[in-house]
Amino acid sequence: MPIEIKELHIKINVNGDEQTNASPNKQSxxxxxxxxxxxxEEVMRIESRKKER
Numbered sequence: 001m002p003i004e005i006k007e008l009h010i011k012i013n014v015n016g017d018e019q020t021n022a023s024p025n026k027q028s029x030x031x032x033x034x035x036x037x038x039x040x041e042e043v044m045r046i047e048s049r050k051k052e053r
Contacts, residue, residue, distance in 0.1 A: 014032070
């Protein structure tokens with residue numbers, strides 16, 4: 001019998017400059033935005049696949 005997941009909650013903690021190997025003069029805002037954009041695109045792709053079924 002297949003399992004259907006109706007809700008998925010993901011919680012992450014992002015700490016400023018702790019435990020990072022990036023140099024302090026680089027801006028990490030662009031990198032965070034790229035990760036968020038990729039995650040949103042993946043969620044939208046999954047949602048569109050669900051609608052096709």
